[in-house]
Amino acid sequence: MANVRIAPSILSADFARLGEEVRAISAAGADWIHVDVMDGHFVPNLTIGPMVVKALRPHSSLPFDVHLMISPADPYLEAFAEAGADILTVHPEAGPHLHRTVQRIKALGKQAGVSLNPASPVELVETVLGDIDLILVMSVNPGFGGQSFITSQLKKIERLRRLIDDSGRTIHLEVDGGVDAANAATVVAAGADVLVAGTASFKGGPSQYAANIAALKGH
Numbered sequence: 001m002a003n004v005r006i007a008p009s010i011l012s013a014d015f016a017r018l019g020e021e022v023r024a025i026s027a028a029g030a031d032w033i034h035v036d037v038m039d040g041h042f043v044p045n046l047t048i049g050p051m052v053v054k055a056l057r058p059h060s061s062l063p064f065d066v067h068l069m070i071s072p073a074d075p076y077l078e079a080f081a082e083a084g085a086d087i088l089t090v091h092p093e094a095g096p097h098l099h100r101t102v103q104r105i106k107a108l109g110k111q112a113g114v115s116l117n118p119a120s121p122v123e124l125v126e127t128v129l130g131d132i133d134l135i136l137v138m139s140v141n142p143g144f145g146g147q148s149f150i151t152s153q154l155k156k157i158e159r160l161r162r163l164i165d166d167s168g169r170t171i172h173l174e175v176d177g178g179v180d181a182a183n184a185a186t187v188v189a190a191g192a193d194v195l196v197a198g199t200a201s202f203k204g205g206p207s208q209y210a211a212n213i214a215a216l217k218g219h
Helices: 015-027 050-059 074-083 098-107 153-167 184-190 206-216
Strands: 005-008 033-038 064-069 087-090 111-116 134-138 172-176 194-197
Touching (some): 015 033, 033 050, 087 098, 111 172
Parallel strands (some): 134 172
């Protein structure tokens, strides 16, 4: 699993010490910082907005991987881009014109991702495959951390890996939800190259972060 990237989700961090947590997890060997943005409408939870992303930006030089679980997403793309996001990922169901949304993200100078919920079919990303930089497979139903991995998503990951390879493009295949040291190798074997891990990254406090990330990477 030498080439796998670990993107700890700050949803599982200590929100009272968020800047310190981002610094600590960055120093522990994280590759990206995953930021879950939820609106209480598209998914059943409320998290953070652009101002928090902006406040965290000085605390890490790592790419900020911002997952917009909000509907509509379009009105907020510019604010998150200006706040310091490097990757902006949207859901096909969050707006009427996915291609237009992707093009707007690219016009803002950011990498564009598309996320598929557990029941969202692979076909939703096929028509924008030539325009995106990342596909995010949700292996839990979005909204809350600490859920168990939905094993049926392994077949979706395998199918998307074939689709990406056949396209000849470099597109990251990211998996988010219930990923831990016990199943990380299986998820990577299915085709993922980026693992979002919240609980598995942040458990045990800062003294454990480096060991947690090393375990997710398989060493």
